[in-house]
Amino acid sequence: MMPIIEIIDGLYTEKSFHYGALDLPAFEHFWHAHPEMELTFIQKGEGMRYVGDSIQPFTHGDLVFLGSYLPHSWATYRSPTIENERVTAKFFQFPASLFLQFPEYRFLTSFFREANYGLYFANPSAALLNKIHDFGSFPRHLQILQLFDLILELFIQKKRVQISQKPARMLPGFQFLEKEEQRLARVLKWIHEQHATAITLDQAAKEAAMSKTYFCRWFSKINGCTFMQYLNRLRIEQACQMLVFSDKTVGEIAYASGFENISHFNRVFRGVKKQSPTALRQQASLR
Known part of the structure; x- marks a missing residue:
């Protein structure tokens, strides 16, 4: 089965790495890959771990470091005897x-x-585990320093075991992943260049060399939102910059951001930012 390409929201534009802490009823099987490396620590949960060509059981304390494009998934067992069971994990993704x-x-x-x-990593050191546990307590501007410290501590761990028999580049579908990433990069570049114009779903599908129906499914699966949701979010972020840093009227900003009328702009803006454009401008002027 071909893995799904995961696009990490905001990476490279808003942040240089991604840190996440999960607390869920279960880890659903999600066979995916991404260009970034990933360090994952399972705090609580047990089930099957899928990495490359390997399928192995995992339990609490599972600590795994994955290279670029190496497909992976964790799927937990559900206990019929434990009510309100939760699984927790922390993970770090970075190029x-x-x-x-x-x-x-x-x-x-x-x-x-x-x-x-x-x-x-079998039996990781207490120092390493403490760095993982404490990571979320640091402010964002200090977390990148903590990440460097964390990876250096990971590097000196002696008890590490290779998981997959083959690296990502030798697994089935690797060339497909590279091709899909290139196509996605081309489409997103086109959207970013054209977002202030009256672009359409038909044009986007043509840019991706897909039918409109297939493009909609493909784009939503990869980005976690529809084409129009992505386009509107991009337009609204552009509008926010103009609201804060320019003297243009709300109407001028609406048209400059790619919206055809002010009422639609206001409606979409409220949906994304939970406030009106005027309120955001006033709020920014008080800072």
């Missing part, structure tokens, strides 16, 4: 270039290559 852009960190290159097969 290898975040570290390797610095000459001082290029000694991690071989370690990151190991991660192309997936690495399981």
